[in-house]
Amino acid sequence: MAFHKINVSVNGVMEEVVVPSNMTLMRMLRESLALTGTKNGCSAGECGACTVLINGEPVNSCMLLAVECDGAEITTVEGLAHDKQLDPIQEAIIQEGGVQCGFCTPGILISARALLDRNPDPSEDDIREALVGNLCRCTGYVRIVESVKAAARMLAVTS
Amino acid sequence: MSINPHPTLPEFDYIKPKTIDEACKFLTEHKGEARPLLGGTDIFVRMRDGVWKDKYLVDVKHLDGMNDIKFDPATGLIIGSAVNMNRVIAFQAVKENYQVLAEAAYSCASYQLRTRATIVGNICNASPAGDTIGACLLLGGILNVQGVNGARREPLSSFFLGPGETGLKPGDIVSSIQFPVPPRGMQGKYIKHGRNNLSDLSIVGVTVVGTPDSGVLSGYRIRLALASVAPVPLVVDQVESILSGKAINEEIIAEAASVAMAACNPIDDVRGSARYRKLMVKNLSFKAITAVWDELRK
Numbered sequence: 001m002a003f004h005k006i007n008v009s010v011n012g013v014m015e016e017v018v019v020p021s022n023m024t025l026m027r028m029l030r031e032s033l034a035l036t037g038t039k040n041g042c043s044a045g046e047c048g049a050c051t052v053l054i055n056g057e058p059v060n061s062c063m064l065l066a067v068e069c070d071g072a073e074i075t076t077v078e079g080l081a082h083d084k085q086l087d088p089i090q091e092a093i094i095q096e097g098g099v100q101c102g103f104c105t106p107g108i109l110i111s112a113r114a115l116l117d118r119n120p121d122p123s124e125d126d127i128r129e130a131l132v133g134n135l136c137r138c139t140g141y142v143r144i145v146e147s148v149k150a151a152a153r154m155l156a157v158t159s
Numbered sequence: 160m161s162i163n164p165h166p167t168l169p170e171f172d173y174i175k176p177k178t179i180d181e182a183c184k185f186l187t188e189h190k191g192e193a194r195p196l197l198g199g200t201d202i203f204v205r206m207r208d209g210v211w212k213d214k215y216l217v218d219v220k221h222l223d224g225m226n227d228i229k230f231d232p233a234t235g236l237i238i239g240s241a242v243n244m245n246r247v248i249a250f251q252a253v254k255e256n257y258q259v260l261a262e263a264a265y266s267c268a269s270y271q272l273r274t275r276a277t278i279v280g281n282i283c284n285a286s287p288a289g290d291t292i293g294a295c296l297l298l299g300g301i302l303n304v305q306g307v308n309g310a311r312r313e314p315l316s317s318f319f320l321g322p323g324e325t326g327l328k329p330g331d332i333v334s335s336i337q338f339p340v341p342p343r344g345m346q347g348k349y350i351k352h353g354r355n356n357l358s359d360l361s362i363v364g365v366t367v368v369g370t371p372d373s374g375v376l377s378g379y380r381i382r383l384a385l386a387s388v389a390p391v392p393l394v395v396d397q398v399e400s401i402l403s404g405k406a407i408n409e410e411i412i413a414e415a416a417s418v419a420m421a422a423c424n425p426i427d428d429v430r431g432s433a434r435y436r437k438l439m440v441k442n443l444s445f446k447a448i449t450a451v452w453d454e455l456r457k
Contacts, residue, residue: 002172021173021216024203043166044204051271057245058271063203067173068218111271132357133269 006070010035011079019066026050028066029076037077037106048134051107052076058114077106080113088154089113089147098147100138108134112148120155122148166207174217179305179332182219187307187330195219195332197240198275201284219332230256237337240279245270247278257338259347259368263294266351269358279333282315285325290351292392293366293384297347298338306331319391342370346454348447352439354430361387362431363439367447369455375403379455383444388423388436395422407452416444
């Protein structure tokens, strides 16, 4: 199997990684870069636990190859906080109790962050639609939706 | 088939050709063991499940024109094969002129999957359940295909041969799909019936597109396509003739919906029984035709 040398920016840090053809971005993050915040739930694009941002857009990192990311900017859950300050969506999910077992949380945070970037004042329907690809098996959806609303309110105050 | 809860992808080589000709040549030389790669949302699932065992995936997303989406009021819409569904949904000219295509794309999976999923991929995958295929068929979609013997155009109306089977030959690469300028006053509706409100595959999908047409007795040309209820995406031509032959009323719409039910040939599967699907085709066809007719009369 062929190997490829790629250059990617991960959470603002340039990384040079050698990846086999069949390595997904999820595996590269978890196994080559030890960024285990990105979770492997279903490996089929269904559960959203592996959601990361590529050039600002959320994707299931189990559904694309690492080699396809050459030159891309990737943000994982580890990259949401800046200067020891949590992102408002992280603050909000703690404040609203939107975390139970926590396995889906990294994907939820990324999807919610992407939603707030494209729509700073989402309705409840907008939030539910944006999170439809993020399954929470603890079924804590009400608090998760409340967390996104709270984050939108925090952003409105600070902006 | 045994189920591995955390399958990794089997071994293959990722190929990134520089030109579409190079890609066609590679695919032809490796017939049966190479496949063009767009978003991969179907390919990776099948490869993990061991259903597809390709030795090579040939990435074609970066090739010329593949990432372009353009609308020209004189010639219509052209969507490059690598343009993802979120881009199609957000494209202003699609919202304004081909709204049913945006509606159908929006019903596919989740936002993060639509960052990868493409309209052309949905078509080439040729699943009878493909959500955007009905809209593409009724909007008169034509595929621009590059093969080893040069370029050709494949109208969608004769493209689908069976589940996963199309008019594409080894070495063929679809570079884009294009649509003619829609007739003035066109209205469309996609009703997807899944196991939940959003994101699931369809149990039944009904697409209806209608246009005012003074050339027919009813004054409207209304066409209907069905998903998930036949081996191929199904356009029921009889619906169009019933709805154009005389003045449309509830009774005529009910007749057209019954004809749609009779025309489909669903199977029992994990998402629903054949009998249930048939009944839902009738109910949802009635609903979708009525919705389009209401819009047309406004």
